[in-house]
Each structure stands twice: as structure tokens, then as C-alpha cells.
Amino acid sequence: MSDIGERVKKIVVEHLGVEADKVTDNASFIDDLGADSLDNVELVMAFEEEFGVEIPDDAAETIQTVGDAIRFIDANSN
Amino acid sequence: MRRVVVTGLGMVSPLGCGVDTTWKRLIAGESGANTITKFDTSDLPCKIACDVPLEGEGAFNRDDWMDPKESKRVDEFIVYAVSAATQALSDAGWKPSTEDERCRTGTLIGSGIGGLQGIADTALILHEKGPRRVSPFFITGRLINLASGYVSIQHGLKGPNHSVVTACSTGAHAIGDAARLIALDDADVMVAGGTESAISRIGIAGFAACRALSTSYNDTPTKASRPYDKDRDGFVMGEGAGVVVLEEYEHAKARGAKIYGEIVGYGLSGDAYHITAPAEDGDGGFRSMQAALKRAGISPSDLDYVNAHGTSTMADTIELGAVTRLLGNAVEKVSMSSTKSSIGHLLGAAGAVEAIFCLLAMRDSKLPPTLNLDNPSVETKMDLVPNVARDKEVNYALSNSFGFGGTNASLVMRKVD
Numbered sequence: 001m002s003d004i005g006e007r008v009k010k011i012v013v014e015h016l017g018v019e020a021d022k023v024t025d026n027a028s029f030i031d032d033l034g035a036d037s038l039d040n041v042e043l044v045m046a047f048e049e050e051f052g053v054e055i056p057d058d059a060a061e062t063i064q065t066v067g068d069a070i071r072f073i074d075a076n077s078n
Numbered sequence: 079m080r081r082v083v084v085t086g087l088g089m090v091s092p093l094g095c096g097v098d099t100t101w102k103r104l105i106a107g108e109s110g111a112n113t114i115t116k117f118d119t120s121d122l123p124c125k126i127a128c129d130v131p132l133e134g135e136g137a138f139n140r141d142d143w144m145d146p147k148e149s150k151r152v153d154e155f156i157v158y159a160v161s162a163a164t165q166a167l168s169d170a171g172w173k174p175s176t177e178d179e180r181c182r183t184g185t186l187i188g189s190g191i192g193g194l195q196g197i198a199d200t201a202l203i204l205h206e207k208g209p210r211r212v213s214p215f216f217i218t219g220r221l222i223n224l225a226s227g228y229v230s231i232q233h234g235l236k237g238p239n240h241s242v243v244t245a246c247s248t249g250a251h252a253i254g255d256a257a258r259l260i261a262l263d264d265a266d267v268m269v270a271g272g273t274e275s276a277i278s279r280i281g282i283a284g285f286a287a288c289r290a291l292s293t294s295y296n297d298t299p300t301k302a303s304r305p306y307d308k309d310r311d312g313f314v315m316g317e318g319a320g321v322v323v324l325e326e327y328e329h330a331k332a333r334g335a336k337i338y339g340e341i342v343g344y345g346l347s348g349d350a351y352h353i354t355a356p357a358e359d360g361d362g363g364f365r366s367m368q369a370a371l372k373r374a375g376i377s378p379s380d381l382d383y384v385n386a387h388g389t390s391t392m393a394d395t396i397e398l399g400a401v402t403r404l405l406g407n408a409v410e411k412v413s414m415s416s417t418k419s420s421i422g423h424l425l426g427a428a429g430a431v432e433a434i435f436c437l438l439a440m441r442d443s444k445l446p447p448t449l450n451l452d453n454p455s456v457e458t459k460m461d462l463v464p465n466v467a468r469d470k471e472v473n474y475a476l477s478n479s480f481g482f483g484g485t486n487a488s489l490v491m492r493k494v495d
Contacts, residue, residue: 017147041214049211 004051004077005070011046012066015039025067043069051077082257083494085335086170086323087434088162088271092128092316092421094136095161097169100421101438103135104446105467109300110421111314117279124291126299127277128316128422130158144228152219152228153193154275158319158427159225160232163187163269167233170323170335172267174234183267184237185226186256187321188248190426190481193220195278225273225319237265243426245481246387248272249320250429250489254344256324266329271321271430285315288354292390303423304450305388305416306398306462313389316422320430322437338437339491343376343476345369349484356393356480360400363387363478366486367404370476374490379408381490382472383439385432387480388416388448389423395456397478402460413470415463419449429479433489436475440493443471 009023018033029035029043044060047053047069053076055063063069089096092110093103103110110128119125130138140149143161163185167173174180200216218224223241230239238259242251249272256270276285285291292312295302303314330337347369349362356362371378384401388394394416402409417435424431439445444467451464461468477489 015147017145038214038218045211045213054210 004074007050008047008066008070008073011050012043015043015046023066025065025070027066028064047073053077079261080263081327082260082324082341083327083330084322084338084341084437085325085330086166086172087338087437088165088169088321089431089434090130090138090158090161090318091424091431092130092318094131095138096136096165097434099136104417104420104435105444107447107449107466108420109449110316111299111302113299114277119282122279122282122286123293124282124286125296126292126302126314127282128314129277130318151213151215152224153196154317155189155192155273155319156219156225156228158275158317159187159273159321160228162271162273162319162321163229163233166269166321166323170325172323180234180236182237182265183235184239184259184265184269185230185235186238186240186242186252186259186268186270187225187229187273188242188244188252188426189222189225189273190243190245190248191274191276191281192222194276194281196220198278198280229269235269238268244485244487245483246423246425246428247479247481247485247487248426248429249431250433250477250479250487251346253322253324253341253430253433254346254487254489257341257344260324260326266326268324269321270324271319272427273319274425274427275317276425277315277317282315290354290391291315301450303390303419305386305390305394305419305448306454307451308453308455310390310394313391313418314422316424318424318431319427320434322430322434337494339440340494341489342492343370343374343488343490345373345488347486349486351484354482356396356484358396360396362484362486363397363480364400364404366488367400367476367478370488370490374492376474376490378405379411381408381412381474381476382470383436383445383475384412384414385436385475385477386414386416387478389418397480398456398458398460402458410459413445413461413463413468415446415448417446419451420446429477429487432479433477433491436477436491439475440472440491443469445470
């Protein structure tokens with residue numbers, strides 16, 4: 001879990017160009033980290049690539065925060 | 079019609095990032111040609127290009143112009159355009175701050191090809207990994223009009239947001255069309271020009287396949303671009319962007335802006351002949367120049383300098399023939415040079431960069447040279463400014479651009495006292 005969390009946060013920092021200390025579990029991609037809907041699509045693709053998981057569109061829509069992403073990946077990756 | 083003047087210049091070229099750096103090196107007779115090192119050329123017939131320097135004098139640093147988060151999503155032609163536009167607006171001292179100023183300032187930046195590298199890369203991703211790996215920024219980072227789009231967003235320009243795609247005539251058409259938008263009162267200020275970043279494996283392969291590129295000078299890149307010389311064998315691909323700030327004359331005067339020159343003539347024509355070759359009699363180019371002079375209300379003998387399309391291909395003599403026909407008895411009075419001998423062919427950016435050179439020739443009374451012109455392939459009475467820059471007062475200059483598809487554009491610029 002903590003390893004997944006660190007890797008997710010690293011991806012978020014790289015893709016959104018935000019400070020690492022802002023990328024907390026409760027941070028919302030759109031409200032707190034300045035992402036727009038296209039940024040979210042790119043982030044989901046980066047998570048899929050990094051963790052070898054598939055994140056269907058309906059699941060992607062429920063991933064609103066950094067913590068949501070970590071929990072989804074933790075539950076669905078091998 | 080309202081008068082249109084140029085009040086700001088910006089450039090990214092193979093001689094460096096910035097107008098001053100490029101102009102100084104151009105006048106010094108330097109070449110921007112190099113051996114290509116950024117990708118494998120072992121199986122390509124052409125191994126040279128005029129690339130934008132990333133180190134040394136005039137080094138281009140993309141992070142100086144765009145947020146890295148944005149710039150990694152777009153092809154280089156967009157970053158070049160944003161850089162040149164930002165330079166030009168800063169040079170013009172024009173920073174629209176009221177809503178009215180923003181709505182009266184527009185963008186019209188074109189490109190010949192757009193995001194060739196990104197399209198090639200993404201095609202491989204699609205093939206190897208499938209559509210779910212295609213980036214949501216694939217389209218927006220490749221579309222030609224996104225050069226204008228990014229400039230508009232970055233500088234808050236809410237006037238006409240337009241673009242043009244006419245191969246190697248793009249830059250000239252962009253400036254000409256943008257000037258008309260101002261003349262017709264659709265805007266007071268336009269940020270206009272062209273941009274290109276086609277130096278890629280697929281770009282070189284494509285232009286080599288249609289036999290357009292120089293292939294005999296791979297060991298001596300700076301000798302390859304040699305317009306009008308009998309040993310020329312094709313163009314050398316360049317990259318970069320040229321952007322000008324065009325402004326309605328009274329608007330510029332009222333705010334005390336410096337004025338580089340006035341856009342007094344703009345002519346357009348079509349060859350209706352062949353997809354890559356100009357018509358043998360050069361009639362398309364002739365009519366384009368003639369239309370520009372008519373709009374300017376001057377006769378050919380009023381011209382002092384022509385910046386030729388002059389790509390270092392067989393078409394050079396066709397253009398020279400058309401210019402000679404246009405000038406008639408004035409042929410000995412007018413000078414013509416091809417700056418592609420120094421910076422290569424910037425394709426969609428060429429017309430804009432070369433219009434800027436015309437304006438600088440006026441400002442400094444200095445003609446940039448045609449490098450490597452050792453043995454002209456035809457007899458001419460015209461001064462082609464071989465190899466060394468020359469002092470000459472320039473009151474009227476004409477810039478030619480001719481593109482694949484038989485699309486021609488000519489701009490006439492006048493010094494403003």
C-alpha cells in the first residue's frame with residue numbers, strides 16, 4: 001500500500017507539475033491540484049501503464065482524489 | 079482601408095533564439111546547417127538540417143517560454159510559436175489589459191505541417207499498445223491552429239483566432255491575411271506568422287522521397303544550401319518560427335510604438351500546374367508579385383530588395399526568370415538574396431522569418447547575403463548579393479513565398495519615416 005501510494009503520488013507530481021507536499025491522500029485532482037478533465041484522462045492512463053491495471057471509464061469517474069486512486073489500484077493490481 | 083504597420087518582431091531560428099542574435103549571425107554570413115544528431119540518419123539519403131541550437135550562442139530553452147507541464151504535451155512547432163509570439167509582443171510593448179484591448183488583439187499563426195513527430199510517435203503507440211494508450215493531448219498538441227490557440231490563451235488575446243496552412247507560403251499568407259483583418263477593422267493588433275518543426279525521421283524521409291532535399295553535401299553541411307549556384311541539388315530543411323505584431327497605424331502612433339515598416343502590398347496566386355514543381359514559365363510567382371505591387375501602388379522599379387523564395391532547388395531559376403520579367407529595365411537596380419542559404423528552408427515559418435529579414439534590411443540599410451553562390455547557374459544582371467552582406471538603403475522590400483500545391487504569396491513592405 002505505501003509503495004503504491006508513493007508511486008501514485010510521484011506520477012501525480014510529474015503529470016500535474018505540482019509540489020509534492022500538496023499531493024496528500026485527500027487532495028482532489030480537480031479542486032486541489034488544478035487538473036482538468038483531460039489531465040484526469042492522462043493521469044488514469046499513466047496509472048494503468050505504471051501498475052498494469054485496467055481502469056474502465058466508469059471506475060475512472062469515481063477516482064476523484066489521490067486516495068481514491070491508491071485504493072483502486074491497491075484493490076485491483078496483482 | 080486602414081494602414082497596417084509592424085511594431086514587434088520575434089524569432090526562433092537555426093541561428094538562434096531571438097531576432098538580434100539571428101540577424102547578427104545572418105549578416106556575418108554564418109550558416110545554421112549541421113549534421114543531424116537527434117535521430118538515426120544512417121538509412122536516410124539526407125543527413126543534414128538547419129536545426130535550432132539548444133546550446134551555445136542563442137540557445138533555445140523551451141522552459142523559458144512554456145510551463146513544462148504544457149510544453150511536454152505539444153510538438154516543438156507550438157513551443158517555437160509561443161516563444162516567437164512572446165518575443166514579438168514584448169518587443170512591441172503591447173500587453174492588452176482591458177477587455178476591449180484584448181478583444182481587438184488577435185492571432186494568426188500557421189504551420190506547413192504541424193506536429194509531424196507527435197503523429198509519427200503516436201501512430202507507433204496505437205499500433206503497439208492500442209487506442210487506450212493514445213494521449214488525450216495527442217490531437218491538441220499536433221493541430222496546426224493550436225499555435226495560435228496557445229498564444230491566444232497565454233497572452234489573453236480574444237480577437238480573431240485564426241490560422242493558415244499553405245505549405246511553404248504559410249508564413250507570408252499569415253502575415254498578409256492578418257494585415258487584411260486589421261485593414262478591414264476586424265482587429266487593431268494581430269500577432270501573425272509561421273512556425274515549423276519537421277526535422278524528424280519521417281519528415282526527412284518524406285521530403286527526400288519527393289526528391290526535394292540536398293543529398294550531395296552530407297559531409298559539408300554548410301555548403302549544401304546554395305541558391306542559384308550551378309552545384310545546388312535541393313533544399314536543406316530548417317525549423318523555427320517567425321512572428322510579428324501587426325498594428326493599425328494610428329493605434330501604433332497613438333501609443334508611441336516603434337514602427338519597423340508598413341505592410342503595403344500582399345499578392346496571392348495559384349499555379350494550377352503541379353503538386354511540387356512550379357510552372358516552367360514562373361507565371362504563378364510573377365502574378366503573385368504583380369498583385370502585391372498593384373496593392374502597394376508602386377512600380378517594380380520602386381523596389382530596392384527582394385528576399386527570394388530561393389530554396390536551392392531547380393525552381394530557383396524559374397523564380398529568377400519571373401523576377402527578371404517583373405522588373406524589366408529595373409533589374410540592375412534591385413538586389414535579391416536568398417537567406418535560405420544561411421538558415422535553410424523553414425517551410426511554414428519561412429515567409430514570416432523572411433519578412434522579418436526584409437524589415438531589418440530596411441532598418442539597418444543592410445542586405446543579407448546569398449551564401450555559397452560561387453558559380454551562378456544562369457547569367458543575370460541582377461545583384462544576388464553573393465556570399466557577403468552589403469550596405470544598401472532599402473525603402474521598399476518584397477518577400478516571395480511559393481509552396482507545394484502551387485500556392486504563391488508575396489508581401490511588399492515600406493519604410494515608414
